[in-house]
Amino acid sequence: MKVGDRAPEFSLASQDGSTVRLGELLERGSVVLYFYPKDKTPGCTAEAGAFRQSYREIRALGAEVVGVSSDSVDSHKDFATECDLPFKLASDPNGELRKKYGVPSSLGLLPGRVTYVIDSEGVVRHIFSSQFQPTRHVKEALKALGAAEGGTPATG
16 A cells, blocks of 8 residues: 555444444545554553544544554443543454555564555545554644645655
């Protein structure tokens, strides 16, 4: 997956029992899709908190946030409640969506941490991958959304 590619469609269960579908999200605007390794770990908690703190700003730029990991819906429910998250966490139990998006593993075993900014046409406009800078994912997404909003696509 690279900038300019069409984002693969998905349909996954979220922490509130609803189904998250990329196509439905794109009808309302852009999507910040972030893949993270595991609920309730320090880096993932920091990343989720950073997205929570910037959620209003992201929404003001016409985008929705969705977090994805292989954790169960029940695990996501607990994590979202503990972190007071206003956005969906989608469960990708077999890592199939992670594979479709080409999210690499870190150190050969840890699921990767990658954020994709997808415009309302379903085109990937920005990709940021960093296992060890979890809160920077939000800054990168905001930068990309601001650039997209101004008419200049961001590059990854």
